[in-house]
Amino acid sequence: MSNKTTHDSDVDFIQALAELLRANDLTELQVKRDYGENDSLNVRVSRHTQAVVQTSVPAPMPVAPAANAASSGPATSIPVSAQNSDDPANHPGAVTSPMVGTVYMAAEPGGAPFATVGQQVKEGDTLLIIEAMKTMNHIPAPRAGTIKRILVEDAGPVEFGAPLMIIE
Incomplete structure (x- = not known):
């Protein structure tokens, strides 16, 4: 040939x-x-394609707007009707993931969780751990308040910017 x-x-x-x-x-x-x-x-x-990132977050439950929600920043100037109340990421008290990784709610398997619904937290308290590249990253509370919702599961994956929990 x-x-x-x-x-x-x-x-x-x-x-x-x-x-x-x-x-x-x-x-x-x-x-x-x-x-x-x-x-x-x-x-x-x-070939290169546009990647569509899908996060595995539990189905959001409707959130009743809090009349006296303690929050800081520009979110307080946005009327509640303009916010998408079905999306926890748009909630003014949402704590979002600073990285991609695996969520751990306790320091060790079977241990007491860092945070529970209804718990009062102070700014800087550890809410959970995100493991990224074999490094355990403690995620602190960005502000003081009460944990209203936890939106992730222990040992579950999390994407950058995904809502982790709601603190009011």
Whole structure:
């Protein structure tokens, strides 16, 4: 087989792989073809796609707006009707995740949780731990208040910016 013929068949093969990639909605495909001793073709076809991040947060329960919610920052100037009350991330008392990782509600398996619903916390109290890259990161309370809702599960995954709990 001539080099030109081999080259043309390789191009056809790569185009077929690209079509497989698109048709099956894959992001990467790698194939190695052996033609003989010291003669092979190693092909990796990939495409970039817009990643859609989906967080696994329990279904939100309706939140009744608190008439005297103690909060700070610009969220207090936004009327309650303009906020999406179904989304805990929009709640003015939401504590969000500063990183991607795994949530741990206690210092050790079976141990007492750092925080429970109804508990009073002071600014700086540890609410939970997020393990990221084998490092245990203590997540402190950003303000004093009462824990109204816990939105994550022990040993569950969490994404950056996902709501962890509500403190009012």
